[in-house]
Amino acid sequence: MFKDYNMNQLVLPLDIEMKLSKDDIAFSIDRLVESIPNEAFHEFRRDNGCPAYHPKMMLKIILCAYTQSTFSGRKIEDLTKDSLRIMWLAQGHQPTYRTINRFRVQPAMNALIKECFIQFRNRLVAEDLIDQDAIFIDGTKIEADANKFTFVWKRAVEKYLSSLTEKSKQMYEELFKANIMPALEVEEGLTAEQMSMMADKLEEHVNEKTAQIESTEDVAKRKKIRSERKEPKKLLKLIKDMLVRKHRYEIDLGIMGERNSYSKTDKDATFMRMKDDYMRNGQLKPGYNLQIATENQYTLAYAVFPNPSDSKTMIPFLDKIEEEFFELPEHIVADAGYGSEPNYNDILVKRQKTPLITYGHYLREQKRSYKNNPFQTANWTYDESTDSYECPNSKRLNFSHMSVRRDKTGFERHFKVYRAEDCGGCPFRSQCTRAYEGTNRTMSVNVTWEEQKEYVRTKLSDEETGSIYRRRKTDVEPVFGFLKANLGFTRASVRTRPKVENDIGLALMAVNLRKYAARV
Known part of the structure; x- marks a missing residue:
């Protein structure tokens, strides 16, 4: 005996919500999105054309699809037709994959997602699921949707640009001696405008030689002028190529900014x-x-x-x-x-x-081997009255001068530099320092950093x-x-x-x- 099964009979209930369990994740998604203020959705409103899908519905089905490890727009579209959760959240709507993809990448979506996090945190606070006494920060690397062989390296671009600048200067000097180019300021290299001027002057020179060839019938003279035109013509082709390359290198450096590389497929990666x-x-x-x-x-x-x-x-x-x-x-x-x-x-x-x-x-500083190592400068005795340190050989390192170091971001670190009185004949020299023979040991101390570490x-x-x-x-x-x-x-x-x-x-x-x- 089997349970009743008839494909030609209407089956109740028609309300999909009744098919979902009380603790289904779809209800959590629904409550979260409904808690977002209506003002957050105003950016999605359009006053012309066909009425758009409601952004609440779109956000709900996308969030639900992501919880099911579905990130493809086409697969999310399929879920609107065969997933009970998403069918209930969509309330009968079936947006296409193009609509889904356009919605989740539009600029207004960024603020909407952040509003989701704000409302979600408010719920956690209301339900005492977080203490609000601390936040824990960490990072991870996420691979970009880009080809791993489309790299552009900053060091290589700078090297090629430097070589191009040097060659353009040499070319300018040759043309200046030949009275083709006027005097220019090129100490730091030719700018793109100066290189363009060089190309124009060369083109004028080549066109002038071409006109001379066409205006004479003397074969020997034509041959001589053609020979004189050969080198400037070659230089014209070279400078045009250099102009294109210089423009490309400058674009590459502009894209990279402070980064060391970028991908041609995804320039932000x-x-x-x-x-x-x-x-x-x-x-x-x-x-x-x-x-x-x-x-x-x-x-x-x-x-x-x-x-x-x-x-x-x-x-x-x-x-x-x-x-x-x-x-x-x-x-x-x-x-x-x-x-x-x-x-x-x-x-x-x-x-x-x-x-x-x-x-x-x-x-490392918590280990006994570090604390008992007499050659670790952190273990050296400091005399505050004389502002000096004592090394394992009982020699004094007296304060010498202040030093300032600036990193790439412009942050300044201030160091106090101490110098030993005399390291000559020290039996611990090889263990204490790598400085050359005949030089005394120096030590740099960043007081602010040491205070922060102690804190x-x-x-x-x-x-x-x-x-x-x-x-x-x-x-x-x-x-x-x-x-x-x-x-x-x-x-x-x-x-x-x-x-x-x-x-x-x-x-x-x-x-x-x-x-x-x-x-x-």
Whole structure:
């Protein structure tokens, strides 16, 4: 005996909502999008043409598709026809893949996604799912939708541009001696306008020779003039080629800005070293640096950067959180990749918050071998009254002068330089310094940096703040594992930074929704 099965009979209920379980993720998505203020959708309104799909409906079906690891526009279109969740969220509408793709990459979508994060955080606060005492920051690399062999390297472009500039100067000097070019200021190399002038003068010269050839019937004279025209004609072709190359190099440098590379396929993508190195050859791939701020494994804010260094993203990321997401809590927690003097200075002085961020040698300094090493300058005795250090050979290093170092970003570090009295005949010289024989040992001390490190060591050794820092690994890092391993989001499916930021924002919100829906 079988249960009744008849394809020709109407089956109830017709309301799809009744087919979904009470804790289905579709209800969490619906409540989240409905909580967004209506003003956030005004940018999508159009007063002419065919009425558009409601942006609430479009956002709901895209978020739901992302929670099911579906990122393709065509596959999302298919889900509107055979997924109960998305059919209910769409309420009978079936937008095409073109409509879906256009909607999720348009500029207004960026602010809408951020509003999703704001409303989601408000719900977490209301339900006491986060404490608001700290945020945990970390970054990961997301591969761009770009060919890995379309790289342009800044060092190579600068090298070629320098060579081109030198050749153009030599060419100008030859033409100046031949009375073809007037006197120009070319000490730093010819500008594009000067090179264009050179091409015009050469073309005039070549046309003049051509006219002379056409105006004479003397074969020997024609042959002589043609011989004289040969070199300027070759130089004209060369300078036109150099003009094209110079223009291209300047465009390349303009695209890169402060970056070291970019991809021709996606010009906003930078070549970075990825952890998933399948060939195990350290090959660089075009990608983006994703930064997130979490609490209780929920992503509360995010940003996408084109530079691979985590340290340089900290300050702009904190600015973005304050401007677009929420007010910073008391504690900013991150790993040693963010530990730098500019970052500590920004958090302590500008924002007046507590950085629970280790620095490069923090773990090494905790080892007994480091603390007992007499040749580590951190273990040398300092005499405050004389402002001097004592080395393992009981020699004094007296203060010599101040030194200022400026990095690429323009940040200045101030060092106190100490110099030893006499290192001649020291039995520990080979262990203490690599300086040449006959020179005395010098030591540079960044007082501000040392004070910041001492501050961090004190905070991390405290029971309360130390326990907050120990939550970092179990708070922020699992989010990346869920994003890449569980959700399957390992590579961007769109190009250019604004569109990639939208794409990643939807994926991170999908991770939040899956965790939120599964909390019970």
